[in-house]
Amino acid sequence: MNAPDHNIRPDLAARPPRIRRLSEAAANRIAAGEVIERPAAAVKELVENALDAGARRIDIHIADGGKTLIRVGDDGDGMSAAELPLALERHATSKIDGSDLLAIRTFGFRGEALPSMAAVGRMKLTSRASGAAEAWSIEARGGDLASPRPAARSVGTEVELRDLFYVTPARLKFLRTDRAEAQAVTEAVKRLAMAAPDVGFTLNDASAGDVRAVFRAEPETGDLFDARLGRLRRVLGPGFAENALAIDAEREGLRLTGWAALPTYSRGSARQQFLFVNGRPVTDRLMTGALRAAYADLLPRDRHPAAALFFAADPERVDVNVHPAKTEVRFREPALARGLVVSALRHALAEAGHRASSTVSSAALRAFAPGALGAGPTAPSSAYQRDYRAVSVGATPALAEAGFRFQGPDGPAPEGFDAPTAHAPAETDAAAEAHPLGAARAQLHENYIIAQTRTGMVVVDQHAAHERLVYERLKTALAAQGSPGQALLLPEIVDLAPEDAERVLAIAPELARLGLVLEPFGGGAICVRETPAILGTCDAGRLVRDIADELAEGGAGDAARSRIEAVLSRIACHGSVRSGRRLSGDEMNALLREMEATPHSGQCNHGRPTYIELSLAEIEKLFGRR
Numbered sequence: 001m002n003a004p005d006h007n008i009r010p011d012l013a014a015r016p017p018r019i020r021r022l023s024e025a026a027a028n029r030i031a032a033g034e035v036i037e038r039p040a041a042a043v044k045e046l047v048e049n050a051l052d053a054g055a056r057r058i059d060i061h062i063a064d065g066g067k068t069l070i071r072v073g074d075d076g077d078g079m080s081a082a083e084l085p086l087a088l089e090r091h092a093t094s095k096i097d098g099s100d101l102l103a104i105r106t107f108g109f110r111g112e113a114l115p116s117m118a119a120v121g122r123m124k125l126t127s128r129a130s131g132a133a134e135a136w137s138i139e140a141r142g143g144d145l146a147s148p149r150p151a152a153r154s155v156g157t158e159v160e161l162r163d164l165f166y167v168t169p170a171r172l173k174f175l176r177t178d179r180a181e182a183q184a185v186t187e188a189v190k191r192l193a194m195a196a197p198d199v200g201f202t203l204n205d206a207s208a209g210d211v212r213a214v215f216r217a218e219p220e221t222g223d224l225f226d227a228r229l230g231r232l233r234r235v236l237g238p239g240f241a242e243n244a245l246a247i248d249a250e251r252e253g254l255r256l257t258g259w260a261a262l263p264t265y266s267r268g269s270a271r272q273q274f275l276f277v278n279g280r281p282v283t284d285r286l287m288t289g290a291l292r293a294a295y296a297d298l299l300p301r302d303r304h305p306a307a308a309l310f311f312a313a314d315p316e317r318v319d320v321n322v323h324p325a326k327t328e329v330r331f332r333e334p335a336l337a338r339g340l341v342v343s344a345l346r347h348a349l350a351e352a353g354h355r356a357s358s359t360v361s362s363a364a365l366r367a368f369a370p371g372a373l374g375a376g377p378t379a380p381s382s383a384y385q386r387d388y389r390a391v392s393v394g395a396t397p398a399l400a401e402a403g404f405r406f407q408g409p410d411g412p413a414p415e416g417f418d419a420p421t422a423h424a425p426a427e428t429d430a431a432a433e434a435h436p437l438g439a440a441r442a443q444l445h446e447n448y449i450i451a452q453t454r455t456g457m458v459v460v461d462q463h464a465a466h467e468r469l470v471y472e473r474l475k476t477a478l479a480a481q482g483s484p485g486q487a488l489l490l491p492e493i494v495d496l497a498p499e500d501a502e503r504v505l506a507i508a509p510e511l512a513r514l515g516l517v518l519e520p521f522g523g524g525a526i527c528v529r530e531t532p533a534i535l536g537t538c539d540a541g542r543l544v545r546d547i548a549d550e551l552a553e554g555g556a557g558d559a560a561r562s563r564i565e566a567v568l569s570r571i572a573c574h575g576s577v578r579s580g581r582r583l584s585g586d587e588m589n590a591l592l593r594e595m596e597a598t599p600h601s602g603q604c605n606h607g608r609p610t611y612i613e614l615s616l617a618e619i620e621k622l623f624g625r626r
Contacts, residue, residue, distance in 0.1 A: 039066025065181030485515030
């Protein structure tokens with residue numbers, strides 16, 4: 001064996017390494033680096049201890065982002081004078097007896113949090129046990145404990161931690177600004193508040209001697225399901241609660257409950273995704289991926305769903321002893337858990353039908369507000385006059401004479417794949433207005449359908465709506481027997497880059513089930529022999545190039561199902577009614593009725609809303625009538 005290079009490790013030249021036992025203080029400080037990495041982690045551990053103690057109200061105070069002060073008080077069971085020194089010893093806990101590390105039913109179980117904080121800060125622990133005549137307190141500075149002393153306090157416990165990491169100043173340098181650390185504390189408290197809706201929480205910031213309320217949540221009443229929704233409304237805002245779908249599913253002893261937002265309520269980041277396992281806020285990449293998969297064909301890649309999901313399982317089926325911070329879990333049957341998330345969310349989203357989020361209408365109202373449209377010409381120029389006309393339903397025979405049918409861009413769809421025609425006999429106005437999307441009244445800019453309901457009006461983007469309808473029909477056909485194709489009189493040769501051609505030909509069998517029959521033609525060329533019948537006459541070359549682009553954007557790492565759904569979306573775009581097509585009244589009403597009967601029709605394939613609904617009260621408010 002070669003001798004060690006002392007130029008690289010000069011410390012080895014000074015003394016040979018010897019095995020030795022670290023001091024208790026050093027061991028505690030090292031452990032603190034894993035358990036308490038920042039003030040938010042200390043707050044999390046203290047609040048979890050309070051919840052384990054049966055607290056019904058928890059009060060938190062911080063200063064300077066938690067760097068100089070963290071104080072957590074509760075009305076839980078409390079501790080006796082004899083238990084206070086023991087609580088500050090490592091691996092001393094009341095949560096488990098050590099005989100079964102699989103049956104963990106509490107937040108804490110390691111017995112490391114309080115000793116770790118006492119090792120790197122100045123701690124004062126005051127507690128009064130239920131039924132005890134007086135309270136007691138104990139202090140610890142950098143791991144050195146004093147003797148317990150009598151104190152004044154009602155039943156419960158208060159932990160005051162000052163000057164966190166003063167013993168390890170190097171750790172302080174890695175903390176972020178006071179504001180960033182305070183935000184992290186707030187997020188940690190909100191997650192725990194969501195996990196325990198029957199407990200009251202208050203969070204105050206006492207920086208610079210000025211106490212400011214940051215977060216407050218009163219205990220929620222009602223059953224657990226309603227209480228959780230009430231707490232989510234308080235934490236995430238009324239917008240989430242108004243646009244969330246209830247989730248309640250069970251499979252093989254694993255139960256999933258919670259709330260998932262409509263696709264049109266999507267966010268620009270994943271910050272509104274929360275996962276809880278047996279009441280414990282956790283992070284799990286597998287479940288995050290499952291959530292994304294459930295919305296796969298409803299959201300574009302740069303949008304993220306909002307959801308709060310709660311798993312309930314036998315503790316032996318979940319390993320929470322993965323990391324000292326206890327923020328990660330492992331399911332014994334990860335495939336079962338992932339499948340439950342995907343199936344439960346997809347079922348709930350399908351049940352939502354054509355529903356779109358209320359935030360879409362709110363955004364429309366803000367756009368209508370005075371001044372929101374900005375300065376501009378008072379009247380359209382003559383070059384654009386024709387684009388401002390409104391086509392009234394039944395106002396002119398030209399609509400009926402146009403004979404427009406739902407079709408691809410270059411011709412009508414073949415028999416059996418047309419959109420539904422109007423009801424026969426035609427419904428009366430009153431009957432049509434009773435439908436959720438109402439009765440068609442006009443077409444604006446040859447793209448937007450104006451419908452009247454009993455309580456207001458609906459504006460529909462005809463291209464976006466029909467694109468979703470065609471997409472859902474394609475998915476149904478693919479899941480059943482496939483979609484028939486129509487043979488081209490003269491096969492079309494499409495030239496692609498060799499790598500693009502390889503990607504397209506790799507899924508040729510799936511494309512054939514959709515009616516798109518492709519064959520290699522040497523090099524990067526592809527021969528198109530059949531196109532999907534549902535598209536009617538279409539530009540085969542453009543369709544194949546769009547599919548190649550979609551596969552290139554998706555990347556090779558995407559699952560086959562996701563890639564096929566993305567291709568279906570591209571095909572649906574080719575087969576949907578285009579903007580600028582004039583529709584008759586019957587055709588517009590037929591589109592509205594099919595939207596009401598089709599799942600996910602509230603958003604197009606790219607996650608954008610397909611319609612906006614305004615109530616009569618909202619319209620009247622715009623005109624100052626209310």
